[in-house]
Amino acid sequence: MEWCVTMPKIELHAHLNGSIRDSTLLELARELGEKGAIVFSDVEHVILKHDRALSEVFKLFDLIHVITTDHETVTRITKEVIEDFADDNVVYLELRTTPKRNDSKGMSKRSYMQAVLEGIRSVNSVEVDFSHKANADTSAHSHFVDHLCNGTRSKKIYVRLLLSIDRRETAEAAMETVELALEMRDRGVVGIDLSGNPVVGEWPTFLPALEFAKKQGLPVTLHCGEVPNPDEIHAMLDFLPSRIGHACCFEDEEWKLLKNLKIPVEICMTSNIRTETIASADVHHFADLYRSNHPLILCTDDSGIFSTSLSSEYALASSTFGLGKREMFDLAQKAIDFIFACDGVKRELKMIFATALKKLN
Numbered sequence: 001m002e003w004c005v006t007m008p009k010i011e012l013h014a015h016l017n018g019s020i021r022d023s024t025l026l027e028l029a030r031e032l033g034e035k036g037a038i039v040f041s042d043v044e045h046v047i048l049k050h051d052r053a054l055s056e057v058f059k060l061f062d063l064i065h066v067i068t069t070d071h072e073t074v075t076r077i078t079k080e081v082i083e084d085f086a087d088d089n090v091v092y093l094e095l096r097t098t099p100k101r102n103d104s105k106g107m108s109k110r111s112y113m114q115a116v117l118e119g120i121r122s123v124n125s126v127e128v129d130f131s132h133k134a135n136a137d138t139s140a141h142s143h144f145v146d147h148l149c150n151g152t153r154s155k156k157i158y159v160r161l162l163l164s165i166d167r168r169e170t171a172e173a174a175m176e177t178v179e180l181a182l183e184m185r186d187r188g189v190v191g192i193d194l195s196g197n198p199v200v201g202e203w204p205t206f207l208p209a210l211e212f213a214k215k216q217g218l219p220v221t222l223h224c225g226e227v228p229n230p231d232e233i234h235a236m237l238d239f240l241p242s243r244i245g246h247a248c249c250f251e252d253e254e255w256k257l258l259k260n261l262k263i264p265v266e267i268c269m270t271s272n273i274r275t276e277t278i279a280s281a282d283v284h285h286f287a288d289l290y291r292s293n294h295p296l297i298l299c300t301d302d303s304g305i306f307s308t309s310l311s312s313e314y315a316l317a318s319s320t321f322g323l324g325k326r327e328m329f330d331l332a333q334k335a336i337d338f339i340f341a342c343d344g345v346k347r348e349l350k351m352i353f354a355t356a357l358k359k360l361n
């Protein structure tokens, strides 16, 4: 479905270290193998294996973090991931990552994020907008959009960042991440995510940091209902997050609550199917939410780990549920309402979609 590739798309649920190219991961692992830091032959098949249960995915992340957590590599993978999304005609990307401390590399959460910013700045195959001051001269942006829509200028991608709290972290580490996010609001950080192995950690540990973020006006999205845990799902919905991700293990009562609250859901079909949290595409809750007109956004989750792309996710939903080009375009466009960036960016995205619509027909 070529049109799934060519139409503009919005990605709101992509983990940096889950979106690395296989080729880059293998190259980095081979280099570490040559230095004697890991045994390459032990990790090669782990990287190349495609069907993994959810628990195996988190084991793979531990390996990826060993391979990628130094400043230079973080910069490289950030650059490549943005280039790959831009290549797939993603026009707005909210990229999430867990700021990491790695004393052996002299890395703090702040310096990790500086390496991410360096990666964003080093993208040169596409124009990147990664901070948008409320009072900035919007005429320059509109001028750009004009050019973009007329096809007289190279591609542009808006990139914003969400800082993730890993469920293995302490309350203090979670608060440190929120404080860092607040400090970086003028450098493209637009929100907070709670992620990590869903069977690890307790909701009350993260609540103070998440409440603080909310109080400071920083939107929060939560990985919610990846495993059956009704008490946690209820507590998360009571928190009134700005969005949630996954929602795979909801029961009738939780669906009712979610729909009443109209909390947008980031849907990651391939990820849910590969990790067997959902049996197959045709029984995915996308269908029910779509038919109920509930706010939802198609996303990739971990395009590297699950060998997918946002256009593949659109193609999968389209072919599974019999949705046509125009319906998928409308779905992509509606995602504008759920981004965490400011109204100025929303206006510009609306112009990009309006122009693309003329070409669609």
Ligand code: 5GP
Pocket: 015, 016, 017, 018, 061, 062, 096, 097, 098, 099, 164, 166, 167, 195, 196, 197, 198, 223, 226, 271, 301, 302
């Ligand atoms: P990073 O934050 O290191 O850039 O991206 C990888 C991290 O994102 C993982 O270690 C994990 O904490 C989180 N993550 C990636 N995919 C998933 C997922 O499907 N579910 C959950 N709960 N967390 C994920």
